[in-house]
Amino acid sequence: MRISVLGAGAWGTALALGMARVGHAVQLWARDPAQAAALREQRENARYLPGVALPAGLQIAVDLDAAIDHARAGASDPEGALLIVASPMAGLRGLLAHGAAAGLPEGVGLLWLCKGFEAGSGRLGHEIAAELAPGLRSGVLSGPSFAQEVARGQPTALVAASRDPWLPQQAVAACHGGALRVYTSDDPVGVEVGGAVKNVLAIATGIADGLPARDGGEPGLGLNARAALITRGLAEMSRLGLALGARQETFMGLSGLGDLVLTATGALSRNRRVGLELAAGRSLAEAVAALGHVAEGVPTAPTVLARARALGVEMPITTAVVEVLEGRLDPAEAVRALMRREARAEH
């Protein structure tokens, strides 16, 4: 299958590697021409995914239109073709608009990998796609997947979601095999809410795990507190998702519980690292600058909260994270405020 991946950050590069390894004709487009030249020369993404060699079959594209044409040329192939947007949420609108203006034929599916709500509009990916490219066959690929592990060929399960049943099947055909396993879903709302909110909750568990030691013990609030944050976080993620039209069972799947557990506990998570740094007394600007990568939970947290409030959905952990990110609440006080909340029934 012909596949173009738009965005050569950690995740776009790792997924492109995975798909090239199973024999697809993959082009990876880097926004920065200097980065594209370095990728071509070094055959390694030294900036975003160091230490992993790019397979010989993976082509690097400098020109965006040429990358789109690469996918378009596969439109009439029996297996179809894919255009995959691998930018952060902030780049999705521009790249979707570009793809829509290019007029993709029916045989080319459009997938995005970003996890968040768009800052400003508060929209999820499928809502932006409905606005800009209603005629395109589109969907989201999500699930618990650290780029470094995928790049190293470690086993990873993903979920592809769309209301168009053809699209998730395209994702299966593109990724399945080798170390990747792809499940399908017809609930893009649930899959996208899970992917967006888990990043905010990972900041929360990072904060809890990074708070200074008390009474000479281990740093952090402890494993009980982390389990409570994950479980109550899952409850507020599900409440928001249901209010937006998602199905409850989606939150028990890969893009809900699966990605929440991975990101809230995994040392490779950038969002969790932001929380750890904030708890250690670093400013948000310092914490984000130290990453050198995007941490989608930072721009998404206030947007999640705004949408939740508009729907009358209570999200106490997200509220606390927003107050810490905006400098209105000290990380330790945020946790104390969560513990002081009124008693209530669990469900």
Ligand SMILES: NC(=O)c1ccc[n+]([C@@H]2O[C@H](COP(=O)([O-])OP(=O)(O)OC[C@H]3O[C@@H](n4cnc5c(N)ncnc54)[C@H](O)[C@@H]3O)[C@@H](O)[C@H]2O)c1
């Ligand atoms: N890294 C992972 O393990 C992983 C896994 C699954 C999903 N994701 C999601 O994939 C998306 C991309 O993450 P990443 O890890 O590749 O990020 P990254 O920080 O490693 O790389 C970001 C890439 O996007 C480009 N970029 C930045 N702003 C842009 C914009 N406005 N328009 C177009 N391109 C832009 C950068 O040049 C860079 O190539 C995020 O939404 C993230 O949540 C990441």
Ligand SMILES: O=P(O)(O)OC[C@H](O)CO
């Ligand atoms: O490193 P994070 O926190 O952006 O998480 C990466 C992936 O979304 C994990 O599935």
